[in-house]
Amino acid sequence: MSKSVDQPEMNRREFLGKTVVAATAATVAPGVLLTVANANSEQQGVSSDVRWGMLIDTNKCADGCSACVDACNKENGIDLQQKPEGHSDEMWEQQRVQWIRKVKLQDKQTGEQTNLPLMCQHCEFPPCVDVCPTGASFKRADGIVMVDRHICIGCRYCMMACPYKARSFIHEEVANQLANAPRGKGCVESCNLCAHRIDDGGTTTACQDACASKGHNAILFGDLKDPNSAISKVLKEKSSRQIRADLELNTGVRYTNV
Amino acid sequence: MRSSTGIKQLTALLLGGLLLVLSTAGLSESAVTKGSKAAEMDACVAPTDEMRRNHMDYLQHDRDLTVHKGVRNVTNSLAECVDCHAAKDENGQAIPVDAPGQFCAGCHEYVAVSLACFQCHRKTPEDKSSALESEPTGGKLGLLLDAGKQPTLTPAELDQLHARILED
């Protein structure tokens, strides 16, 4: 929609094409091998060869600990969100953003207690993506489900559809953000598995780091498609489950000992 | 201003583009805000004329690349616009680029184009030393993350290549 009449004739494909041609010329000449990703512009960036996922060992998750929640709030600028002046605390509790939350459960029969963090489960077949009218709610090739805020119209249908209540709506004007976590009034958002870290080559999420630094190590993040990754190995050995497995959404976040 | 409609924005953009072309001749080279990092540099990621006319398209192109394909090391990154173009006040604090008269707002106000980016995006350079302690990644490119494959281009190299094409 921002195409003006006075633009030079350069569309995206052409632009990328030129880049690749130049890149090829520049790298092949000194005799360096090109990776496949470079040769085809469509394969740039995230790849479907990986699927990011998480395994949470609820036995290790400590009662009363909120290190993961705090770390997430800091990493994604959620702590910069401010309650509008004069607004009631009670309402604000229900309107502020929460990407990850701690839940404490008790079995109705046995009385056994379980603690676990709950966030976007990064489904393979995400209902939020199915229902989004504009395609703003989408799943990246590497399995991360997120919101493209640029085309989100704030209809909240995804929030209605999500079985995990993983999404939050921005109810107020936001003044301060982190560069890696844009946030503004009227759009929906949720956990993106710290996509900015992963894209920059990181291999851990903020919540995982925080949990590890507390010595709990309840959160394990990794590539579900790589059979040699730590997460795949544990998943193969231990019995784990998906929350609401009956919906057949094939979540990327799994739990043991629930 | 903030709740202008899409159609309004479209017309405003078209009109703004036209106005910009007309006004480029009149603007001097020193349109960059004094006291910003950009003031010390020779050129942006592309020649000034071109940036004035096309920055919105470059930004939109790379934004989709970042959001949907996870390519973060793009030439036309909004965060870098802010890093370079934000001025500092007398206390050394960065002034938001969308504050009245500042680099982004100054022009956008003049041409009456809504500056929607900063409804969600950060408006001042980020103090990277404290805010983020992300893993040292050696500047690997997002596109070359496949296991076992070594990155062949550093971001700086790619930026140079981008710049070269833009100069063509």
Place this chain on the structure above:
Amino acid sequence: MKTLHYRELWCSSPRYWGGLAFLGVIILIGLVAAFYMEHSGHYVTGMTNQIVWGLPHVFAIFLIVAASGALNVASIGSVFGGPMYKPLGPFSSLLAIGLLAGGLMVLVLDLGRADRLIVAMTNFNFKSIFTWNIFLYSGFFVIVGVYLWTMMDRKVEKFKRPVGFAAFFWRLILTTGTGSIFGFLVAREAYDAAVLAPMFIIMSFSYGLAFFILTLMSAFWWADRTLGDVRLAKLKNLLGVFVGSVLYFALVYHITNLYITQHHGVEGFILLNGGVYTSMFWIGQVLIGGVIPLFLLYSPAFATSRLAIASASILVLLGGFFQVYVIVIGGQAFPMNLFPGKEVLESSFFDGQIASYIPTMPEALLGIAGIAVAMTLVAVGARMLRVLPETLEDPEDECA
């Protein structure tokens, strides 16, 4: 049979303009309220991350559902060949367009980013029922518009039947689509039921006809035209059938749910211990929207009482509003069961708790403005187009 003459609705200027001005003020207040919510953000509403769709959605869905039902009278007239309904066809189409426009306005103005409406019109995800609905709604305007034209212009009268058929099927799909918005939400126990789609269709029949009877009676009263008892009695009997069907569908819906052990929680919530939602269901939906109207419509004591017909229609609409409220808000208020067999002891995100929702004034004002938009469109349309017959006196040669 006498020939029918259609004429623009005419009544004295103060009466007409006064009415329009009244509606205009309501719309203006609603728009101001919408701007206020849009400008401050949704924190000024009662909506939260727990109750994500609130009162505006209740109004919008209610109006959209009623819109497709309002077209019923025209369909009966030209598709199913009911001679008594035929003269009412054009007005019924006009009302359908008006109600849909009002509902859509409310829906759109409640978006978090209403300024990005153009994005919704240019980016489509064809798996989304919302996207289908964008096409269903715009298609409805076009088809019903053409339908109205074929009913009003003798030159194109020959197309009336096929276009009428098209409109009839389109509106069935449209209401199915609206019902499916909820029916396909597998996550929430109150919504995950295929019966919601047909239930929405029968709800649309009932609300649409109630709206039609009310607007028709007021239009004729406004313009001092005659409305025959026999014709009104036909509409009245039809309304009775629809009201009964809505009750029947509600019964089927709840009985089906009661068979499913997993759904006992949500059923108990709506039917027994849900506080305001339980009252709304029994008093609002069943009593006000069902039992009392049925009594008013079928009791011999009120056989020809216009007051009874009008009151019954108003009660049907009120009850319908409560019904949509219970479906939309009540369905969200009941917590999702993420961990079967477990009780949630602590959660910062209100897991396992019944969510509270207290609608605020701006939300209500926006919703009421939607109804005013519908009524304004009908008033202006009826004044400018020949949609209403000069008289609807009972035909002498025909007996009901």
